[in-house]
Amino acid sequence: MHPPVPANRSERVHDVDAAIRQTDSDAALARLSAVRKGYLNDRFISSLVPRAQLQPLRPPLINTGTYVRSEAIDRLVEQWLELSKPEGQLCQIVSLGAGSDTRFWRLMDGPWKEQIGAYFELDFPDVTLKKAMAIRNPRSGLSTTLGHSELDLGGQALHSSRYHLLPCDLRNPPADIFPGLFKEYLSPALPTLLLFECVLVYMSPEASSTLIQWFVDFFSPSTHTPLPGTLGCTVYEMFGLEDAFGRVMMNNLRARNVSLPGAKPYPSLESLPARFLRHGFTSAKALTLRNIRSNYIEPSELERTSSLEMLDEVEELNLVLEHYAITWAMKASSAATISPWIEWGLRPVKQA
Template identity: 60%
Template sequence: MHAKPAPFGGRLQSSIQPDGDAAIRQTDSDAALARFSAVQKQYFTDPFIKHLLGRGSQFQPPRPPLINVGTYVRSEAIDALVDQWLDLSHAEGKKCQIVSLGAGSDTRFWRIANTPRKDLLASYVEIDFPEITTKKAMSIRKNKDLSLLLGRPEDVKLAHGGTALHAPAYHLIPLDLRLPPGQALGNALNSDAGAGLLSPNLPTLLLFECVLVYMRPAESEALIQWFVDYFSAGDDGAVLGAIVYEMFGLNDPFGKVMLNNLRARNVDLPGAESYPTFDSLLQRFLRHGFDASHALTLREIRRTYISHQELERISQLEMLDEIEELELVLQHYAITWGVKLYERNGQSLKANWKGWALRAPEDQQ
């Protein structure tokens, strides 16, 4: 039995030495290929991921069933939370903003822009290493399926020597998230496009998909706190939400195998030490004053939050003979989400933001 390092398309940011960053950036290709593999096997649809793969990547063999199933569970759960966030914003009577940190080759903006929910987006910001954003900007400019959903060609502009890209509702920004956010993040969100890219008065969702666990605790806490402070300056009642997907509880025998596999690739997990147990996950947002914090392991999501019909469908896609290992890996990955409400001047929020949560199939009737 072998634990797979970052098996479910995780993106890595790391607090390792700069000469190790190439290995970290390579995991973006791993993430894209894992998602493409699951799409090929018909776990879910994503017509855009193929456009963000490197040359020749489409001809690589599919990932093993264990990885495809894990990618599916992770994707379904985060999609459900993001869609519900957009619907809550609509109920609030406002557009919303999404900031994807360590976004890599993620296709979420295009998947939203290809649905009626596109009109609910005021701004979608992606941030990653400049090497990653440069490749993504080039792919966007070269591919009509990606570029047409950004708006009129004259409204889509490259910046920072091709490492950044700006469109009316989409912004791709190069930044090392390990830098102190007080200056680095503030400058990045206010430089190229003139006015600030984020309004402190709109509901805003932060996405951290396999990012914070690769940063020192002080770095990740400073990053979250920057956004908490930024939205505290708004004039109207604002809402800040966050979703974290990452591994945790790596102090048991199976977790130690995962750690050793990652260290063999020159990747350390300094953020994992702060979250040795499931209960500790909830503290990530509560220590920043969030009003609600929730967490679920991927194992629990697969067992309880995916319908029997869907489980039956995906069971027919591939023969999975690693159930025990799948359960162990899923138990070491979790999705944590939280929401912070800023209510001022006697204003009350219309939507049930504290009710933002994954729903079991019977609750979706």
Template identity: 60%
Template sequence: MLPPSRYPSSDTSHTEPDAAVRQTDTDAALARLSAVQKGYLSDPFIRHLVPRAHLQPARPPLINVGTYVRSEGIDALVGRFLALAEQERVPCQITSARMEWLKAYFELDFPEVTMKKAMAIRKSRELSVVLGKPEDLSLANGGAALHAPTYHLLPADIRRPPAEALAPLIPLLSPAHPTLLLFECVLVYMTPAASSALTQWFVDYFAAAHEGCGVLGGIVYEMFGLDDPFGKVMRANLQARNVSLPGVDPYPTQESLPERFLSHGFEFAKALTLRDIRRSYIDEAQQERISQLELLDEIEELELVLAHYAMTWGVKLPANAGALKVSWAQQWDISASQVFPQAF
């Protein structure tokens, strides 16, 4: 969650373009850490993934609230996907850039990022014990990759041709299982051609495999609609940090976002802004709890920022899906009970 002004990156000294993009990953981790420390979220892992976590300063309330809405909305969508997949009684796979769902997923990121994360996992008993016994964990690729029985951390530059970039994933990914692609502020940093090729690769991979009978789902979280005055300020502030957004232009409106999936043959796709989620999917009890954590004076700015971030999700079903098409279209959604099930 990057507001348009006053809160720059913790490190703006990078001159190499990829370093600036990688810094946004660090910024997101620091924002999540802040939201956890302030009581917005519960996450037992994040402090092990941020160096000197106890010394990191808190983020402003605007960032904490945005991080909270982002996290809870994605958790709700992923949780609902897993629940629907469970109805098919087969394991589910997730390809992602997050750490919360460790039982069946593959995480891909820049080698510089995966190496740091692999080291953090190996050094933290709390993280490594979740993945299995010590003898079950192994490093590869010079320490940039980590493998466990049901978790694989893989270095990859997914801007490259998918057949090349995803080669380490192919032996591990089964098209027979429901699979969820989770892109959190990833595709917006890629050219439209590269992100389209990436999505189509997964569609083709599942369609071509003889055993391919699993549901293919996708979730994209990123900014959009940066052609209005507020959006132009957001874009300018990111450009000042050497962060370009080549993937933002094809999706200028909320209505255009589902095309990311529909153009690749997905049967169903939907998009909600973070403002939508905050306004319509947070129950009164949670609204009251959040309001008591910190004083938030920047309500108007918060609304503008949240209106320029969206979650888009869609599903591609196998040819023999039958009644599954109606089931997934009707049931894979966000509701207040899904977004905020836990008690604090």
């Protein structure tokens, strides 16, 4: 016999999820701030932030971190799309825990739009409902990019010819929800990039492992798809939180009712790519944001962003950036399909 469920259990669960959803709002406000200060170009973010014109700017430390994160992930995504051109194939991008991300609109606004076969965004139903409403708002201009679109699942889902907004709880077994959610939209035959931006760290290690494995299985050879598309994965999240600075970060998050069950198995930078190698990925690598800022961004661009505002907390910035990393991994379906994907990844730049 199970013990009685506390009367306020559902409220506690709701509160935890609300705190997680709030982290997306924080990220959207940080991006809006970085755009307004000139770090980034993004003409779409204000359409996804309520009362965007009234939001206060964020400190230089947050603006700088947001810039480094965005610059690195944008580079990985664009390189993935570029590598698919010689193959003559369109790409699929699946953004899990997409929240208020604007990447689809930014890609469709640039030279990469012809390479996108399908773009999926998955998140909590509350999040997708709000995003669908923002997209359909004629004043936002977001629906113009989509063309004809249709709402589904009571307004929580939205479909157009290339864009699909899908509601789900990624902590649930993907085998139970994904087949019906993706329907015929996701093809195992196309090169596909998964994006996890501060998502897996909020999940249990078991749930995140099951999630990744579902995609590995979906893009494995089968009788229906003997030669599946190459699978790529990009993860942005915090790690190594067992030192003094990490414990402070964890305590600050706990004060906001946010826990990070997915961080514990990854105490070091080396442990991050190991996650994907265990799932059979062909190659994997990880870099801290501090390393990316120092060695993977053009000196002229660093000079430009450094001139935007005075940054007094350089030591604190380095500590923060040292606890965030970007991991990328690639899984080829066979030895014959490894090229050109083995070239995918961030490359250091020549320093002045």
